[in-house]
Amino acid sequence: MDLVIARPEGLYCPPGDFYIDPWRPVDRAVITHAHGDHARWGMKHYLAAAPGEGILRSRIGADMPLQTLPYGERIVHHGVTLSFHPAGHVLGSAQVRLEYEGEVWVASGDYKVEPDGTCAPFEPVRCHTFITESTFGLPIYTWQPQAEIFAGINEWWRANQAQGRASVLFSYAFGKAQRILHGIDDGIGPILVHGAVEPLNRVYREAGIRIPETHYAGDFKKNDPMLREALIVAPPSAGGSTWMRRFGDYSDAFASGWMMLRGTRRRRGVDRGFVLSDHADWPGLLWAIEQTGAERVMVTHGSVAILVRYLREQGLDAQGFTTEYGDEEEADLVKEGASV
Amino acid sequence: MKAFAELYARLDATTSSNAKLAALVDYFSAAEPADAAWAVYFLSGGRPRQLVPTRLMRELAMDAANLPEWLFEESYQAVGDLAETVSLLVPTAEHSSNDGLAQWMEEKLLPLRGEPPEVLADRLPPLWRQLDRQSLMVCLKLITGAFRVGVSKLLVTRALATMTGLDAKRIAQRLVGYTDLSNRPDASAYERLVAQESADEHAQRGGQPYPFFLAHPLQLPVEQFEQTLGPPSAWQVEWKWDGIRAQLVKRDGRLWVWSRGEELISERFPELDELAPRLLDGTVIDGELVVWKHAPDATASQADLMQDAAELDSQTLNEQVEGELERFGIQPFALLQQRIGRKTLSKKILQDVPVAVLGYDLLEWEGRDWRSHPQHERRAQLEAVITACASPRLMPSPKLTANTWAELAEQREASRSLGVEGMMLKARDALYGVGRTKDMGVWWKWKIDPFSVDAVLIYAQRGHGRRASLYSDYTFAVWDGPPGAKERTLVPFAKAYSGLTDEEMRKVDAIVRKTTVEKFGPVRSVTPTLVFELGFEGIALSKRHKSGIAVRFPRMLRWRQDKPVEEADTLANLQDLLQ
Numbered sequence: 055m056d057l058v059i060a061r062p063e064g065l066y067c068p069p070g071d072f073y074i075d076p077w078r079p080v081d082r083a084v085i086t087h088a089h090g091d092h093a094r095w096g097m098k099h100y101l102a103a104a105p106g107e108g109i110l111r112s113r114i115g116a117d118m119p120l121q122t123l124p125y126g127e128r129i130v131h132h133g134v135t136l137s138f139h140p141a142g143h144v145l146g147s148a149q150v151r152l153e154y155e156g157e158v159w160v161a162s163g164d165y166k167v168e169p170d171g172t173c174a175p176f177e178p179v180r181c182h183t184f185i186t187e188s189t190f191g192l193p194i195y196t197w198q199p200q201a202e203i204f205a206g207i208n209e210w211w212r213a214n215q216a217q218g219r220a221s222v223l224f225s226y227a228f229g230k231a232q233r234i235l236h237g238i239d240d241g242i243g244p245i246l247v248h249g250a251v252e253p254l255n256r257v258y259r260e261a262g263i264r265i266p267e268t269h270y271a272g273d274f275k276k277n278d279p280m281l282r283e284a285l286i287v288a289p290p291s292a293g294g295s296t297w298m299r300r301f302g303d304y305s306d307a308f309a310s311g312w313m314m315l316r317g318t319r320r321r322r323g324v325d326r327g328f329v330l331s332d333h334a335d336w337p338g339l340l341w342a343i344e345q346t347g348a349e350r351v352m353v354t355h356g357s358v359a360i361l362v363r364y365l366r367e368q369g370l371d372a373q374g375f376t377t378e379y380g381d382e383e384e385a386d387l388v389k390e391g392a393s394v
Numbered sequence: 395m396k397a398f399a400e401l402y403a404r405l406d407a408t409t410s411s412n413a414k415l416a417a418l419v420d421y422f423s424a425a426e427p428a429d430a431a432w433a434v435y436f437l438s439g440g441r442p443r444q445l446v447p448t449r450l451m452r453e454l455a456m457d458a459a460n461l462p463e464w465l466f467e468e469s470y471q472a473v474g475d476l477a478e479t480v481s482l483l484v485p486t487a488e489h490s491s492n493d494g495l496a497q498w499m500e501e502k503l504l505p506l507r508g509e510p511p512e513v514l515a516d517r518l519p520p521l522w523r524q525l526d527r528q529s530l531m532v533c534l535k536l537i538t539g540a541f542r543v544g545v546s547k548l549l550v551t552r553a554l555a556t557m558t559g560l561d562a563k564r565i566a567q568r569l570v571g572y573t574d575l576s577n578r579p580d581a582s583a584y585e586r587l588v589a590q591e592s593a594d595e596h597a598q599r600g601g602q603p604y605p606f607f608l609a610h611p612l613q614l615p616v617e618q619f620e621q622t623l624g625p626p627s628a629w630q631v632e633w634k635w636d637g638i639r640a641q642l643v644k645r646d647g648r649l650w651v652w653s654r655g656e657e658l659i660s661e662r663f664p665e666l667d668e669l670a671p672r673l674l675d676g677t678v679i680d681g682e683l684v685v686w687k688h689a690p691d692a693t694a695s696q697a698d699l700m701q702d703a704a705e706l707d708s709q710t711l712n713e714q715v716e717g718e719l720e721r722f723g724i725q726p727f728a729l730l731q732q733r734i735g736r737k738t739l740s741k742k743i744l745q746d747v748p749v750a751v752l753g754y755d756l757l758e759w760e761g762r763d764w765r766s767h768p769q770h771e772r773r774a775q776l777e778a779v780i781t782a783c784a785s786p787r788l789m790p791s792p793k794l795t796a797n798t799w800a801e802l803a804e805q806r807e808a809s810r811s812l813g814v815e816g817m818m819l820k821a822r823d824a825l826y827g828v829g830r831t832k833d834m835g836v837w838w839k840w841k842i843d844p845f846s847v848d849a850v851l852i853y854a855q856r857g858h859g860r861r862a863s864l865y866s867d868y869t870f871a872v873w874d875g876p877p878g879a880k881e882r883t884l885v886p887f888a889k890a891y892s893g894l895t896d897e898e899m900r901k902v903d904a905i906v907r908k909t910t911v912e913k914f915g916p917v918r919s920v921t922p923t924l925v926f927e928l929g930f931e932g933i934a935l936s937k938r939h940k941s942g943i944a945v946r947f948p949r950m951l952r953w954r955q956d957k958p959v960e961e962a963d964t965l966a967n968l969q970d971l972l973q
Contacts, residue, residue: 194469194482317862
């Protein structure tokens with residue numbers, strides 16, 4: 055029996071009568087993580103992993119009907135045993151393990167296999183059927199270790215500082231921004247953030263994640279000498295806006311897995327592209343799939359057709375699931391749509 | 395190789411000319427002359443012929459990456475650049491080679507050319523393993539002949555001038571012909587580029603041409619010409635010919651013909667050799683190589699032609715101009731294309747597609763550099779030289795005159811039927827500058843508006859480079875019947891990929907993905923929903939195209955979001971443009 059099927063409202067578990075990350079309002083929603091394309095407003099009841107509570111409430115509503123469950127703890131609903139396991143994507147992100155009549159399915163949501171210190175690291179869960187994302191499902195995507203990427207960001211920041219220029223680093227406000235703040239060498243200079251980033255920093259700090267001291271960039275006047283030494287972390291939407299004017303002469307960079315390709319980097323029109331992603335790269339996807347021991351793999355959002363074909367050639371029973379998940383982080387960057 | 399790859403990365407990372415200049419100066423200041431020699435070669439547009447067949451390189455890369463062909467292909471489609479794809483797919487290595495660019499080129503890469511596949515299969519992958527990812531990508535671009543980075547020759551010239559303290563024009567002069575295929579850059583060639591000036595520099599020149607002076611596009615309503623440019627009398631006005639810009643260099647009893655790309659093309663136009671004995675040594679003429687309608691012996695005498703040219707000065711009515719130009723007999727560019735790129739020239743081709751040169755400037759006379767004489771003096775002397783040459787292979791490009799800009803605008807209306815691209819305006823007192831500069835006087839190109847039709851997007855393909863992974867290359871069609879006709883279909887007639895803003899391209903990309911009907915490899919057919927105004931420079935009958943029509947330099951002028959697909963233009967509209 056299929057424990058998860060695709061329905062117009064979202065991925066649905068028939069025996070448990072609930073949805074996983076539904077994109078239309080339903081009665082019972084199990085949420086893998088708080089990015090906007092997975093956690094939407096309007097469900098009558100939410101169930102999520104406990105470490106994600108702060109973020110979910112700050113994004114959907116303090117009084118949302120949310121029930122939480124620590125990682126690894128099981129509950130049974132209509133005979134389906136459900137538990138959450140770390141996905142290593144952002145704070146509170148979880149894979150959902152479902153067990154019913156001896157059959158085990160795991161829905162990964164979004165995941166990353168390299169631990170980053172801002173959330174519980176990805177934990178492979180044995181299952182019969184694994185539902186995987188495929189955002190970076192092409193072999194051209196292989197990440198360098200993040201230590202090398204952070205060394206590159208530190209070096210860029212120092213070089214700008216030496217030239218008296220502000221360093222503006224664009225990154226998605228939830229997850230990526232905190233990962234950068236956590237990994238950066240905060241001894242180099244002051245760190246400023248955009249108004250979209252600071253509330254999430256607060257939630258991370260409350261969860262005990264080390265985020266260095268940050269200042270609200272809006273508090274600084276144009277030509278404040280401090281700006282010329284500072285790293286400014288801002289969402290991509292701030293690029294090209296009047297908000298940027300206060301920084302005068304600055305160098306800009308973008309942190310994203312899509313920066314792997316020269317074309318995307320150039321199209322983005324920033325001085326530097328840092329290849330830093332919250333998703334698994336190609337080897338990471340294959341490793342995660344193998345670790346689950348699953349014989350059946352359902353592929354969602356990203357390079358669905360490609361990953362399905364590759365897995366089939368490796369002898370797995372793979373098929374695509376049509377979903378409406380995107381990649382909120384780089385929604386304005388061009389990529390293969392979820393329909394492929 | 396690593397230093398050159400780092401230079402590439404710095405150049406690639408910025409759009410600021412100053413930052414690029416700084417990167418170039420840093421590189422040249424530190425580089426060995428032999429490496430710098432090759433760097434100048436590649437950065438100013440030098441392309442050695444492909445060293446390894448692309449097909450083979452793909453296969454070796456698939457082996458090294460242990461990937462099936464389809465997955466390699468998918469990756470290539472997403473990346474849009476073969477060298478980059480391979481560099482991303484083969485296993486990464488620690489950088490272990492300390493050899494410079496020159497050693498890589500001369501000892502490792504150039505010897506690969508012409509080797510059989512099994513030798514290449516032995517030699518290439520071990521070379522790859524010596525390079526980090528960045529260096530590998532650059533190295534592969536050198537191998538495939540696809541090296542390109544956003545640097546102009548002018549910028550290289552400026553960098554070398556900054557570094558050496560020499561005049562940029564002197565560097566430009568020495569750089570001419572540097573990237574010609576017959577040249578092998580080496581340390582001594584580079585040292586000559588950056589050497590301090592010597593007294594006999596001029597005499598050393600042999601067949602060297604001068605750097606071409608280039609025109610700027612003029613985009614103003616004609617009503618504003620007077621205000622911006624002054625009266626027409628301050629300008630020398632000519633047709634903008636649709637041929638090959640060329641320089642004729644006559645020295646030491648020989649004639650060299652150079653194209654604007656600074657390629658030596660003498661051998662491709664052997665009939666111009668008959669000019670050699672008719673021009674004095676120390677003569678350099680800038681002009682346009684065009685296809686002449688009649689074989690020279692069938693044309694009017696030189697005296698007649700000169701008279702024609704002189705008469706044109708005083709004629710203002712379109713019909714008369716047209717009549718005279720008809721006698722000039724310039725053929726469309728499509729014919730000239732038949733001669734470009736041909737290795738062997740048959741007698742038939744020489745007879746059917748004869749060329750002549752329309753001279754418009756004199757750069758050297760009696761062995762002296764004439765570029766600092768004003769335009770009108772150069773022109774007067776040029777006419778004297780051409781008269782003395784007395785060959786129908788060399789004619790002056792006629793001057794056009796009028797009392798007002800409006801009159802010239804009226805004459806310009808005839809451009810299309812004359813097969814010219816519009817007019818050239820050259821300041822009468824302009825010196826002959828270097829490249830696209832304005833400090834010594836200016837040349838404007840006043841081009842006619844392109845042809846345009848409203849066409850429907852029916853296929854889309856992902857682009858390359860900056861457009862990689864975006865559906866940015868489109869095939870356009872027109873209807874084969876009038877609106878309302880039963881069973882009319884869309885007939886493809888042109889491909890275009892330029893003219894949209896990034897923002898528009900992203901929107902079109904999204905629509906392409908949503909409206910895809912079928913995928914054929916990298917190409918998608920779509921449900922026709924998008925109409926674009928397509929511009930192009932020329933139109934001709936073609937047996938090779940399904941529509942029976944070929945257009946030149948098609949590009950998108952405008953996205954017609956206001957226009958339904960049914961109202962797009964028809965094949966009949968296109969045929970009307972053929973005249």
